[in-house]
Amino acid sequence: xxxxxxxxxxxxxxxxxxxxxxxxxxxxxxxxxxxxxxxxxxxxxxxxxxxxxxxxxxxxxxxxxxxxxxxxxxxxxxxxxxxxxxxxxxxxxxxxxxxxxxxxxxxxxxxxxxxxxxxxxxxxxxxxxxxxxxxxxxxxxxxxxxxxxxxxxxxxxxxxxxxxxxxxxxxxxxxxxxxxxxxxxxxxxxxxxxxxxxxxxxxxxxxxxxxxxxxxxxxxx
Amino acid sequence: xxxxxxxxxxxxxxxxxxxxxxxxxxxxxxxxxxxxxxxxxxxxxxxxxxxxxxxxxxxxxxxxxxxxxxxxxxxxxxxxxxxxxxxxxxxxxxxxxxxxxxxxxxxxxxxxxxxxxxxxxxxxxxxxxxxxxxxxxxxxxxxxxxxxxxxxxxxxxxxxxxxxxxxxxxxxxxxxxxxxxxxxxxxxxxxxxxxxxxxxxxxxxxxxxxxxxxxxxxxxx
Numbered sequence: 001x002x003x004x005x006x007x008x009x010x011x012x013x014x015x016x017x018x019x020x021x022x023x024x025x026x027x028x029x030x031x032x033x034x035x036x037x038x039x040x041x042x043x044x045x046x047x048x049x050x051x052x053x054x055x056x057x058x059x060x061x062x063x064x065x066x067x068x069x070x071x072x073x074x075x076x077x078x079x080x081x082x083x084x085x086x087x088x089x090x091x092x093x094x095x096x097x098x099x100x101x102x103x104x105x106x107x108x109x110x111x112x113x114x115x116x117x118x119x120x121x122x123x124x125x126x127x128x129x130x131x132x133x134x135x136x137x138x139x140x141x142x143x144x145x146x147x148x149x150x151x152x153x154x155x156x157x158x159x160x161x162x163x164x165x166x167x168x169x170x171x172x173x174x175x176x177x178x179x180x181x182x183x184x185x186x187x188x189x190x191x192x193x194x195x196x197x198x199x200x201x202x203x204x205x206x207x208x209x210x211x212x213x214x215x216x217x218x219x220x221x
Numbered sequence: 222x223x224x225x226x227x228x229x230x231x232x233x234x235x236x237x238x239x240x241x242x243x244x245x246x247x248x249x250x251x252x253x254x255x256x257x258x259x260x261x262x263x264x265x266x267x268x269x270x271x272x273x274x275x276x277x278x279x280x281x282x283x284x285x286x287x288x289x290x291x292x293x294x295x296x297x298x299x300x301x302x303x304x305x306x307x308x309x310x311x312x313x314x315x316x317x318x319x320x321x322x323x324x325x326x327x328x329x330x331x332x333x334x335x336x337x338x339x340x341x342x343x344x345x346x347x348x349x350x351x352x353x354x355x356x357x358x359x360x361x362x363x364x365x366x367x368x369x370x371x372x373x374x375x376x377x378x379x380x381x382x383x384x385x386x387x388x389x390x391x392x393x394x395x396x397x398x399x400x401x402x403x404x405x406x407x408x409x410x411x412x413x414x415x416x417x418x419x420x421x422x423x424x425x426x427x428x429x430x431x432x433x434x435x436x437x438x439x440x441x442x
Contacts, residue, residue: 062316064285064316068309069309072308088287091290096283099283
């Protein structure tokens, strides 16, 4: 049986979970308290991070490398377009969310409010939370601008870029940090992706000590 | 004419420069003081970072997305193997260097010593420099361990992973932060990659205010 070592609200784990589910690859989810640096886990992944995917006798880390591998080995349904220019745009946006959005928003809101408590690293710094709350507006506006011109974030088809974005947005929505009144475009896009069967498993997540927002699992939010 | 907006010691720019040179794609290098947030530059890349590649009427950002695009459109010489498992390993290692190594070593040594001065952000923090100097040892040992089993970092052929690693290592070697006595394997690997014609342009870099180390441009270091 395939196994994914993960933590529920990690956007990088969520991206991989969405790709696995969309491609109908069955996987057993194992919660991994990676910050405790269990030696067994470090043997599986010297980088000491989640997600780690155990599949067909291989152990894989790094969410984007995993997603590209899944795309190459299980091509249906495709999550990367065919033309190099379009594939570039998908990969650029994956990096946008996993690097820029992650650093400016996810670490400032989710990690301050949730991860710090779980890993016993202290209390949220209000300076960071404020910076994150400001930055997410700019990012939602950028998504709005993209979605004015495109059906999905990177173009006409749903791709890895949508999953990368939805992975971050959904984790932030769990803690009520997404203002759904800011852009009808972005809300429509999220409603479309949230109602996919691949999303169900994420919407059932429960993190002890943190109740999900009222709209988190609601498809008519 | 193709154009690459870059800064000389940026490892992400160096990775793209190596790929362009290896694939014999001619490009004009334009130094971009990205930290000054010039509006023209921000129009080219809303992420406000280098590298930005202008090629065939397209403007592209995000080094890994650019490298994958170049690999798909100019396949010779190949910098990704054919088998999905091997491609996974290349991408995992690119992420290792551009994410983990970058965060633990490059930001702690190069950014503290050089970028802070250039961007007038203050003085190096000795706590960070110490942490970086400690972390690079672990990373050189990891490279040593990989190179005990493989000709190149990701396997039998030279790939993007070698360029990602050499991009960071070469920038750190400019400021004398690589201990070449630590591993003969790593030194041999770097000597091989440093003597490639694609590397010449990097070895000619000069950053005002920072003299390169004596061995920086020396092929018999």
